[in-house]
Structure formats: structure tokens, C-alpha cells
Amino acid sequence: MEIAYAGRRSIYEELLGILSDSVIRVEYMENADDCGSDITLLDYYVDSPCRALRVGGDLVVEVAEVISGSVDDLVVGADAGSRKFGLALLSGNELLMHVMLTPRRAEALLSGLRGVLAIGDNPLGRRVARRIGACSVFESVVMVDEAEAARKRDWLRGRYPSLRLDELDAVAIALSARGGVDWCRGQKIKIA
Secondary structure, eight states: OOOEESSHHHHHHHHHBBBOOOOOOOOSSTTTOOOOOSSEEEEEOOOOOOOOOESSSHHHHHHHHHHHHTTOOOOOEEESSSOOOOEEETTEEEEEEEEEEEEHHHHHHHOOOOOOHHHHHHSHHHHHHTTTTTTSSSSSEEOHHHHHHHTTTTHHHHHOOSOOOOHHHHHHHHTOOOOOOBBTTTOOOOOO
């Protein structure tokens, strides 16, 4: 996937920090008239004839929603914490996006996504799923045993050395969703 961006360099740097460079190529557009990427993002003040998404509000939410609308097999991994909330968006086994947010921002973000939600099975994770109405937002919701997911942490740390612990846990939770039981429907889910 290729994302082109024109606008402030600080936003470009933020994009590089939250998107996985192994799957998503982020290109800075020197000329805002160069249309042709899979996804084009323009800062709110940039004039361009390209069909693009304007960014300038909450970049994390805006980019996550674009990815959610562009990927058919999206799995959202969530490591819910009372102060820090790790989120990871994956397509298949490939990491697309990773962020660490406050619980309030994470819940707002989750409410606008789709696909499969894999969330750590603990009282906080279940409360978050109920609060955002996850069963009506996502195709499937899988409660993942966090101890089982944590076994993948060392392997993931080698693969994604720049991720913070909560982000690594969110990736591990997402990868552990395969073959889990849909919390809302009580049936096994299939992730291609």
C-alpha cells in the first residue's frame, strides 16, 4: 500500500511513526498535483486537484479510518489499559499501523473502525467492548487470553524493535485472534 502526503513536515514525520514501513510506503509529495498513490492525504491548507482525504484534526483517527475502509481483512488488536491503550491494525499477519493512546481516544477511534476486533480478555477489555458497542461496530469481536498472546512478545520485539510494549501487546493480541471465538455470537471466527 502506498500513501502520499502533502503538507506540514511534522505531520509527515508523525505518519512515519505510526505506519509500518514494511507494508505501507509513505511518500512526501513535493508537488501536490501528483496524483497516483493508493491513498492521498493532504494537509487542510494544501490546494490540489487530487482526490484525497484532508487531514488536520486527529491524524491517528483519520488515518486509521482510511485504512479501515481500504482493507478487507482488517484485524484491530487492542491492549486495554487504564492509562495507556495499545492499538494495532493488521492485514493478515502484516502490521499496518500502531499507536498508543489514552483510553478515551482509543475508544473514540475504535468506534469508527470495522473488521475484527481482538481485545485482551480482562474486565477492562470487556468493559471497553461493551462501552463502544463493539458487537454492532465490528464484524467479529474476539476476547484473547493475554497470557497466551504475551508468549509472542519476544518474537515480535525482534520483528518490530521500535514498537512500545503496549503496541507489541496489541500486535500479539491481534495475531492470537485467528480461530478464536466471536464474543458476540459464540461461534468460531475465520480470518483469511
